[in-house]
Amino acid sequence: MRASCHCIAALAAVLCPALMFAGTISGKVTYTGTPVKQKPIDMSKEPSCAQQHPTPITTETIVTGANNTLGNVVVYISAGADDANAPSQTVTFTQKGCQYIPHVIALHTGQELQVSNADQTSHNIHPLAKVNREWNKSQPPGSPAIQEKFDQPEFISVKCNIHPWMHGWFAVLKTNHYSITGDSGGFSLPNLPPGKYTVTAWHEDYGTQTQDVTITGNETKSIDFSFKAKAY
Amino acid sequence: MGGKIFAVLVIVIAIASAVPIITHTFLGASVTPPQDISTHGAEIDKQLDETMIEAGLSFLAAQLLLGVFVWQFGGRKAGPLKNFPGGSKYLVLAALLLVGAEAIALGAMGTKAWAKVYFQPASADALPIQAQAGQFAFYFRYAGPDGKFGAIHPEKIDEGNSNFFGLDPENDIPARDDITSGELVIPVNKEIHLMMHAKDVGHSFYVRELRIQQDFVPGLDLSLHFTATKVGRYEIVCTQLCGLGHYNMKAYLNVMSQDDFDKWLKAQSS
Numbered sequence: 001m002r003a004s005c006h007c008i009a010a011l012a013a014v015l016c017p018a019l020m021f022a023g024t025i026s027g028k029v030t031y032t033g034t035p036v037k038q039k040p041i042d043m044s045k046e047p048s049c050a051q052q053h054p055t056p057i058t059t060e061t062i063v064t065g066a067n068n069t070l071g072n073v074v075v076y077i078s079a080g081a082d083d084a085n086a087p088s089q090t091v092t093f094t095q096k097g098c099q100y101i102p103h104v105i106a107l108h109t110g111q112e113l114q115v116s117n118a119d120q121t122s123h124n125i126h127p128l129a130k131v132n133r134e135w136n137k138s139q140p141p142g143s144p145a146i147q148e149k150f151d152q153p154e155f156i157s158v159k160c161n162i163h164p165w166m167h168g169w170f171a172v173l174k175t176n177h178y179s180i181t182g183d184s185g186g187f188s189l190p191n192l193p194p195g196k197y198t199v200t201a202w203h204e205d206y207g208t209q210t211q212d213v214t215i216t217g218n219e220t221k222s223i224d225f226s227f228k229a230k231a232y
Numbered sequence: 233m234g235g236k237i238f239a240v241l242v243i244v245i246a247i248a249s250a251v252p253i254i255t256h257t258f259l260g261a262s263v264t265p266p267q268d269i270s271t272h273g274a275e276i277d278k279q280l281d282e283t284m285i286e287a288g289l290s291f292l293a294a295q296l297l298l299g300v301f302v303w304q305f306g307g308r309k310a311g312p313l314k315n316f317p318g319g320s321k322y323l324v325l326a327a328l329l330l331v332g333a334e335a336i337a338l339g340a341m342g343t344k345a346w347a348k349v350y351f352q353p354a355s356a357d358a359l360p361i362q363a364q365a366g367q368f369a370f371y372f373r374y375a376g377p378d379g380k381f382g383a384i385h386p387e388k389i390d391e392g393n394s395n396f397f398g399l400d401p402e403n404d405i406p407a408r409d410d411i412t413s414g415e416l417v418i419p420v421n422k423e424i425h426l427m428m429h430a431k432d433v434g435h436s437f438y439v440r441e442l443r444i445q446q447d448f449v450p451g452l453d454l455s456l457h458f459t460a461t462k463v464g465r466y467e468i469v470c471t472q473l474c475g476l477g478h479y480n481m482k483a484y485l486n487v488m489s490q491d492d493f494d495k496w497l498k499a500q501s502s
Contacts, residue, residue: 039394042414045369045483061393124476138476159392162477164369165414167392205393232402 023215026188027222029073029181029201033229035062041165048120049098049163060103060167061205062229069185070227072104073203074155074171076178077189078210080197083176086111093158093168095123095139100158100168104204106178107170109151116145123163127156127170136161155202169204201225235306239299246295250288266440269462269487273443275345283338290334349444354425354457361416361424364397365448366431368477370468371396374411376501382407389431411500417486419493420463426456436471439485447472460487 038058043050063071086108094101096118107113115125117139125146126136131154137146150156150172160166171178179187189199192215200210206227213221268277354360362373362381375381382404389398399407418424428437430448437456438445441464446456470481488496 041394044415046480059392059394122477122480157392161367161475162369162480164366164391164396165394230402232408 022190022218023192023194024188024190024220025077025192025197025199025213025215025223026186026220027224029070029075029185029187029203029225029227030068031064031070031206031227031229032068034231035064035229036232038062043098043163043165046098046121046163052097057097057099059165063103063183065183065185069181069183070203070206071181071183071185072169073181073185073187073201073225073227074104074106074173074178075181075187075189075199075201075225076106076171076173077175077192078198078200080195081175081177081192083108083174087176088112090114092116092145093170094118095125095160095166098123098160098163098166100166102180103167104169104171104180106173106180107150108176109153109172109174110149113148113150113170114145115139115148117141117143121162123160123166125158126161127158129154129156132156132172155204157204171202199223201227203227205230235302235308239303239306242302243296243299246292246299249295250292254288267462268443269441269460269464269466270443271459271461272345272348273441275348276443279342279345282341286334286338349456349458352457354455355423358423358425358457359418361418361426362397363416363426363428363437363448364431365428365435365437365470365474365481366396367433367475368470368481369414370416370435370437370470370481370483372413372416372483373397374413374497374500375406376409376411378406378409380406382410386431409501411497413500415484415486416468417488417493417496418460419490420460420487422490423457423459426458428454428456433474434472435474435481438469438471439466441466442485445471460485463487463489 038061040056040058042056043053060072065071090112091105091107091114093105093113093115095116098119098121117123120141122138122140124136124138128134129150131152132150135148139146150170152172153174154172156170156172158168158170177189177192179189181187194215194217197213197215198210199213200208202208206229209225209227211223211225213223215221268274360375360381364371364373373381382399382401385398385400387398388400389395394412396412399410401408426437428446428448429452430450433450435448436445437448442458442460444456444458446454448454464487466485466487468483468485470478474481
């Protein structure tokens with residue numbers, strides 16, 4: 001009886017190393033300096049969208065929180081945790097009020113992406129891919145969601161030609177270990193088996209930064225990233 | 233018999249066609265007035281009326297004449313017609329001269345209205361505004377408090393970041409206070425100097441109430457000037473098929489009192 005218990009424990013350890021030694025890398029992304037003020041978006045051309053925003057929304061290139069925290073940063077394991085398989089769940093990207101929600105999404109190569117239109121106007125989704133195949137699909141109001149996949153890792157800028165102010169990003173990664181910071185700048189990359197990792201933080205305007213982290217066991221390593229804000 | 237029926241038909245068509253011409257010329261203004269908010273519009277409207285009357289009368293006359301001939305000769309069996317005096321050569325020449333004279337006369341008279349907009353430069357105190365057309369939106373730029381436009385760097389265009397014109401505020405000081413708007417906001421009774429360029433393909437700037445329709449041509453900097461005389465909000469539409477979003481390529485012309493305009497401009501630059 002006791003032997004079989006050991007057996008199960010050993011089996012579990014082999015099958016689920018992440019659960020047995022669940023290392024986590026977490027931290028905060030901040031900026032130094034004064035970021036450029038975000039501009040209000042003029043949607044007068046599209047009244048059905050404009051009326052959804054009684055106060056005009058602003059561009060989302062730089063999203064910050066209290067204490068100089070930086071949002072919309074994709075923090076991911078760029079080396080050490082390549083995952084061969086894409087998760088089966090679909091990543092969703094919505095067009096609502098002539099705005100992309102969310103502004104940045106991350107997905108695995110080959111992972112199903114679903115783009116939907118919640119507006120009363122037509123949009124065209126145009127990911128300006130350079131490594132992957134570039135496509136540009138029109139989506140009238142009420143039409144079914146567009147299903148797509150990307151084969152290669154790439155940060156893809158997404159635009160709508162009908163509403164030129166609309167801008168978003170697809171971060172196509174070859175790992176499932178990623179985190180996108182909110183206003184508070186926090187990120188957490190859990191379930192990391194022991195090993196050496198390179199953690200990359202990517203921001204659409206401020207570029208990328210990397211740090212090497214070694215996870216030895218069931219521990220939480222704390223790392224922070226700090227970007228220098230551009231004045232313009 | 234068949235010839236007579238045909239002749240009557242031709243005349244009926246002529247009279248039926250005259251109905252919209254007459255309605256437009258004599259009743260048009262009171263039936264569906266596309267209101268005119270420009271200083272030069274009256275002249276264009278007058279020119280259009282003249283063209284309509286002249287072309288309408290010529291059309292009616294030609295159609296009635298055709299009817300008469302069909303009535304007269306429609307039933308004839310084959311046989312030689314009496315020649316036009318001097319032969320067909322002179323007939324063709326006479327027709328060409330007649331039509332040519334009419335076209336030239338209309339053109340010559342129309343030039344006056346056209347030249348007011350295109351041959352006279354904008355006055356020195358006109359408010360300069362830059363208009364950019366791109367797939368599929370218009371954007372307008374004001375020089376800002378320094379009165380100077382920043383230089384345009386197409387490679388810097390970053391629409392997601394609201395840099396529609398490709399300004400470089402980091403290195404170019406005049407660009408820093410430039411104001412970009414999706415709406416063409418102008419003061420009333422003030423001459424506007426619109427400097428137009430296309431970002432990608434051909435587009436057009438059409439404001440019905442302003443009596444202005446001018447194409448954007450890629451690679452050309454085109455200049456237009458006008459004065460709006462009525463406060464209000466009017467539609468600017470693209471009238472050159474420019475791609476899949478063409479149907480949705482529009483903006484608004486917002487004519488304000490000088491006070492409101494100054495306030496608006498101030499709010500934009502803060």
